[in-house]
Amino acid sequence: MNSIAASEIKTLKVSIYRYDPLKKEKPYMQDFDIDIPAEKDLMVLDVLMLAKEEDPSISFRRSCREGVCGSDGLNINGKNGLGCITPLSDAVKSNKLAIRPLPGLPVIKDLTVDMKQFVDQYKKVKPYLITDKKVDTKQAIPQTIQEREKLDGLYECIMCGCCSTACPSFWWNPDKFLGPAALLQAYRFIADSRDTATDERLEQLEDAFSVFRCHGIMNCVSVCPKGLNPTKAIGEIKKMLVKRAL
């Protein structure tokens, strides 16, 4: 930053959620004045790295820094997203940036949350291919182009947790309602022509909570960094469950 002329630098007001389980303090917001290049559109993760230079005790997850690993899911100025692919031009309002952890999950430290509840729900939908046919594991199971196309928009999920932690139904019932991420995966295998466990999968979802707690508020669609539509997948599951019941 020293090599940049002062006129090319602007100061961003950044507020970061802090919580340390070793201190007997409630969570609080810590303010930083972060100097950023005026002409460059940095990502939120870049700003977090700059803040960490000022205070190395800030804790957050990050890995690939290009929206592939899904590690740095955060609540950025009220909206969930990946820090590494959310540009400041999209996130900052009135030169202020508030960064908080993903809502609803237990906070381990600062911006790092315990994803266990999220992963537990994911496991419940058996996110793997189940088939009763004899499979030669050395060979691919063929699909038609049309069958494969049905998986587009379903398989691309990177499990960042932005969608499920933006869903009020998941906040209130994180152990009963599966959440948009798990349900997107559930439909990904229900829609897969190679999977033969459709009936068992649907039977598992037939209670009042697993799927039907979704009320279509679409926050999952609004925040998904990969542009996926869990609401539509959940709608398809609901239709299949209704048809099955008739």
Add this chain to the structure above:
Amino acid sequence: MNAPRYLNLFKIALPLPGVSSILHRLSAVAIFVLSLPMFGLLVFSLSSKGNFDVALLIFENLFFRTLFTAFVTAIFYHYISGIRHLVMDFGYWETLRAGRMSALATFISTGLFFLGFIFLTWF
């Protein structure tokens, strides 16, 4: 686990369909709460000619008239928003853009109904 959970509902952004869904629930609560005085007055007004005249006088009261307008507007919003949900259950309006537009349509139609109702019954 005693770890805190971040959940400040005033700081978390919701898209229009989310606002629409919350209002759908709030309108249900309003209908439920206001049903008692409204149906109470209906039963009272039907019990005799004298009571009917008293009910008419109650309707002249600004506070009651405001309550009645809120009650009818809540019913309208709940009905329209319910139809929107039914359409979504049939697999339509499931994109974010369509969801936003349909939520906006429920707000605008309720606003127009509210203004029309005021115009027709208050003046």
